[in-house]
Amino acid sequence: MEIKIQPMGPYQTNCYIATVDGKDFIIDPGVDATTWVLNNVTNPVAILNTHGHFDHVWSNAEIKEKLKLPLYCPKDDIFMLTDDPLGQGTPKSIPDYEVIGDEELTLEGVKIKYRHFPGHTPGNSIIEIGDVWFSGDFLFQQSIGRWDFPSSSGEDMVKSLEKAMEIEGNYTLYPGHGLSTTLKAEQRVIPFWIDQVKRSI
Incomplete structure (x- = not known):
């Protein structure tokens, strides 16, 4: 798999293009991602969102x-794409496919597995392709996603x-x-973060 990465927008949100067997999967296209994506795909197959922020x-x-x-x-984050709950002026988008829980998809012969890890958002998931996780805002290097946003849940x-x-x-x-x-x-380091979250709820 070839992976292209470009941080986008004021929060430097990583947009990824994962190319498997010549097929491009666009993951989390954030603020002003369009030009970069168009310049870096040759055979785009799908857009995949880890969550709805x-x-x-x-x-x-x-x-x-x-x-x-x-x-x-x-599925549980689609309201963020359609209703702009944080009032950011997010352009409305309508998913063609609602991923439910832990679900494995096969897109043009490529296995794409969603693993549901709610907490940061209700639908928050990682996208697994082979031995790679596109972890969205669930796990970072030495850190985890925030659990204090609207629709977040420390318990989850x-x-x-x-x-x-x-x-x-x-x-x-x-x-x-x-x-x-x-x-x-x-x-x-996850045990440390489990303790930190528990202390806050």
Whole structure:
């Protein structure tokens, strides 16, 4: 797999293009991502959202229209794409496919697995392709996503972190912000974060 990365917008949200067997998957196209995406795809297949926050989905509609692509988003976060609950002026986008929970998809012969880790948002998920996790705002290098936003849940975050601790195998993590890391590296610090979240709720 070839992975292209470009931080976008005021929050430097990582937009990814994952190319598998010559097929391009656009992951979390944030603020002003369209030009970069158009310049870096050759055979685009789909747009994949890890969750619904505006800085990860801002360019969904524009890229969807220009490239005539299907849009995939976790079902529980679709209201963020359609209703702009944080009042950021996010362009409205309508998913073509609602991902429910832990769901494995096959898109043009490529297996794409969503793993549902709610807490940061109700639908918050990672996107697994092979041995890579596009972890959105769930796990970062030495950190985790915030659980104090509207629609966030500290209780759900604790359960998600405990679920992540149980997953075996090593995955390379490409987060929504910052540098890449590995699941094994983050499993060493997840117990600290579980304790921090529990103390706050």
